[in-house]
Amino acid sequence: MKPVKMDDCSRGRLTKETLLFLNITAAGLQYSTRILSRNNTNVSVRSKGGISLPNELWAMILNYVREGKKGTEDRFCFVKADPSVASPDRMLLRCTRHKFNHPADEFLASDLNDSQSVRDFEDYMACATPSEAENLGIKVPKLRRLSGPDNTFYVVLNTTQTDSCLYTFRDVPDFIAVVDYGCCWICDGNRFVCPGCTRKRLEGFGAFTDCSVELACPLCMGLDISAKHQDFLEECDNYEESKDEANGMQRFLEERLTELGYSAAMADMAYMIHGYR
Numbered sequence: 451m452k453p454v455k456m457d458d459c460s461r462g463r464l465t466k467e468t469l470l471f472l473n474i475t476a477a478g479l480q481y482s483t484r485i486l487s488r489n490n491t492n493v494s495v496r497s498k499g500g501i502s503l504p505n506e507l508w509a510m511i512l513n514y515v516r517e518g519k520k521g522t523e524d525r526f527c528f529v530k531a532d533p534s535v536a537s538p539d540r541m542l543l544r545c546t547r548h549k550f551n552h553p554a555d556e557f558l559a560s561d562l563n564d565s566q567s568v569r570d571f572e573d574y575m576a577c578a579t580p581s582e583a584e585n586l587g588i589k590v591p592k593l594r595r596l597s598g599p600d601n602t603f604y605v606v607l608n609t610t611q612t613d614s615c616l617y618t619f620r621d622v623p624d625f626i627a628v629v630d631y632g633c634c635w636i637c638d639g640n641r642f643v644c645p646g647c648t649r650k651r652l653e654g655f656g657a658f659t660d661c662s663v664e665l666a667c668p669l670c671m672g673l674d675i676s677a678k679h680q681d682f683l684e685e686c687d688n689y690e691e692s693k694d695e696a697n698g699m700q701r702f703l704e705e706r707l708t709e710l711g712y713s714a715a716m717a718d719m720a721y722m723i724h725g726y727r
């Protein structure tokens with residue numbers, strides 16, 4: 451996932467139809483903190499229920515909430531974002547929650563079953579409209595826009611900020627890393643698969659079918675990464691791979707795992723089974 455920057459919106463890299471991920475655990479806190487820090491001292495902030503408290507008390511409450519949330523699992527939801535106010539150095543995005551009509555994991559299991567479908571879905575994430583869905587070779591479950599104040603979130607972006615609670619997906623692995631706690635129908639969340647034993651599931655992904663190796667899952671880690679790992683494993687069969695090359699491949703896989711929000715320790719699996727560690 452890539453945090454959304456102001457640049458992405460102003461330069462048109464994101465549109466109102468791009469499917470985004472919002473960290474709702476962080477979004478409310480960030481927004482409230484910003485309102486409070488901008489607020490004129492003569493005007494007190496009111497809660498949704500109309501409770502008015504001095505700003506010092508709101509600041510204390512927000513601190514308590516922030517402390518309480520430390521170490522808890524972040525919750526994410528799908529949103530589409532609409533810039534409602536924009537100035538050269540600040541942008542307010544109105545984010546509306548969206549939901550697939552179908553559980554996302556079932557969709558991943560039944561429809562993203564070859565490399566072309568994965569690419570189609572990546573195109574859809576960039577512009578998630580019904581007409582885009584029509585043009586794809588796969589059947590994407592209907593995406594619903596949820597209404598009401600509980601499903602509307604405001605996110606402030608500025609030119610200097612580094613933290614964000616709004617993210618774009620770059621590809622399907624990005625999506626799988628967050629949806630349904632990262633469940634994947636190919637590797638069951640292990641991120642590596644034995645291509646021989648999962649031959650049926652890997653059909654259409656162009657993976658080889660050797661047993662007793664652990665291949666980077668093409669759906670979780672991405673088609674390019676999986677293909678690169680496969681080349682490496684195939685070369686291992688032909689000649690004794692140097693320790694340097696094996697370590698290099700491990701670092702490469704660890705980086706990708708971390709980047710996608712998976713545990714980097716999983717990269718060990720690829721080597722234990724192949725006898726390099």
Ligand SMILES: [Zn+2]
Nearest residue numbers: 634637667670
């Ligand atoms: Zn997987």
Ligand SMILES: [Zn+2]
Nearest residue numbers: 644646647661
């Ligand atoms: Zn096997």
